[in-house]
Amino acid sequence: MKKVNVVIDGRSISVPESHTIIMAAKELGIEIPALCYEPSLEIVASCRICVVEIEGSRKLETACSTKVWDGMNVQTKSERVIKERRQILQLLLDNHPNDCLTCQKAGECLLQKYAYEYDVKFGDESSEIDLKVDKSNPYVYRDESKCILCGRCVRICAQIPERSVLCFANRGTEMKIAADYDKTMGSSSCVACQRCVSVCPVGALMDGRLMGRHRSWECEKEHIKCTVCQYGCDFELLKKGSKIVGVRSMAPGGGRPLCLKGRLTNELNYVDMSELAPVYMKKGEEYVQTSWVEALALHRLINRIEKLEER
Ligand code: SF4
Ligand code: SF4
Ligand code: SF4
Incomplete structure (x- = not known):
């Protein structure tokens, strides 16, 4: 892949020409704020909070959707950029509880x-x-x-x-x-x-x-892989003090988020007994509380294991 040289906030980097500004900035350790952008998803450039100033360009451009070119010179924190971002944030906060x-x-x-x-x-x-x-x-x-x-x-x-x-x-x-x-x-x-x-x-x-169940700053997170099927989805254990209080799917960039069965199996496997929440299954149009055995469809397996043990 052909590489191009760009300058971002006065720092030079050589990146593949397929990179967008936000990707190149990330390689330099420069964080550009983004709300609608998620690396694993199609780019829509709708929130516009990632705007940057490019030398030679009259309007601000979105860093998530603009590809780099050789000799590009970008400012990610100019006065104009900050003003635009503040206006976007103000509009969001004015309509937010x-x-x-x-x-x-x-x-x-x-x-x-x-x-x-x-x-x-x-x-x-x-x-x-x-x-x-x-x-x-x-x-x-x-x-x-x-x-x-x-x-x-x-x-x-x-x-x-x-x-x-x-x-x-x-x-x-x-x-x-x-x-x-x-x-x-x-x-x-x-x-x-x-x-x-x-x-x-x-x-x-x-x-x-x-x-x-927890405040984000109270919990340590431990990355684990699900062993229920061959996909080996990634997810996190939330540890509060000595207890594991929950399990959660990781963002797509870190792996394939869990199916519900995998998620519940891992909850049952890892979460502290005193912290386990009741499980629900959908019956018709509604979720109803059920047993772990039913939620994980374990009846038949348990029956067969019991029979084997009897033998
Ligand atoms: S629900 Fe969340 S992810 Fe969906 S559009 Fe609203 S803020 Fe974005
Ligand atoms: S209320 Fe919740 S979602 Fe809204 S800004 Fe505060 S932390 Fe974020
Ligand atoms: S939880 Fe429901 S709404 Fe959300 S991605 Fe899965 S199927 Fe779609």
């Missing part, structure tokens, strides 16, 4: 991180915005009021054959993410794989089983 104190995503939320880094505060009306919580699916907790419409969840759900549960609905200020055009997560055709949860940058989609 002021709920960081109790939000499960706090500490891992990209909106919170960038608001801090760019010194942007919630608007006065933010505390008046009501949460719009959908708890109908015990594995995927959704809060529409926190959605920033980055579309990551739509793109990742569409990667699952015959799924595409999530889509954009309505227009303008009414735009939102809908499940099967406008069902609850529980009654939709969602298979609770949690891929969307793993890529949501804010608290709009979260793991329903981990709500209220």
Whole structure:
């Protein structure tokens, strides 16, 4: 692959010509903020928070979608760039509930991180915005009021054959993410794989089983591989003190996020007994609490093992 020389924030690097600015910057250890961009997903350049200034270009360009060229000179933190990013963040925060104190995503939320880094505060009306919580699916907790419409969840759900549960609905200020055009997560055709949860940058989609169980800064994370099938999906154990309090799917870049069966098997295997949450299965249009044996379809296996042992 042909390489090109670029200068980013005064530092030179030689990268393949297929690289975008955000990729080249990353190789230099320069972080460009991004909300809609996720390396494993199609690039849409819709949030525009990754804008940068390129010498010779009149308008700001999005770093996630602009390819590098030989001799390119990029500024990622110029006054103009910072001003544009602050305006985007202000617009997002003005339409976002002021709920960081109790939000499960706090500490891992990209909106919170960038608001801090760019010194942007919630608007006065933010505390008046009501949460719009959908708890109908015990594995995927959704809060529409926190959605920033980055579309990551739509793109990742569409990667699952015959799924595409999530889509954009309505227009303008009414735009939102809908499940099967406008069902609850529980009654939709969602298979609770949690891929969307793993890529949501804010608290709009979260793991329903981990709500209220930990604060991100309290937990150490340990990367493990699932051994339930040959895919060997990657996921994390959440350790709080001496206890393992949860298991969660990793972002796609780190591996293939889990199926629900793998996820539950690993939960049963690793999570401290006192921390295990009840399990649910979908029956008809609703999730109902069930036993671990039923959720993991172990009846037949257990029967056969018992018979073998009798023999
Ligand atoms: S999603 Fe992020 S910005 Fe919104 S309340 Fe939660 S932590 Fe705060
Ligand atoms: S959990 Fe999986 S199937 Fe359900 S909406 Fe998210 S990505 Fe789609
Ligand atoms: S639910 Fe999350 S991932 Fe989906 S569009 Fe909203 S903020 Fe983005």
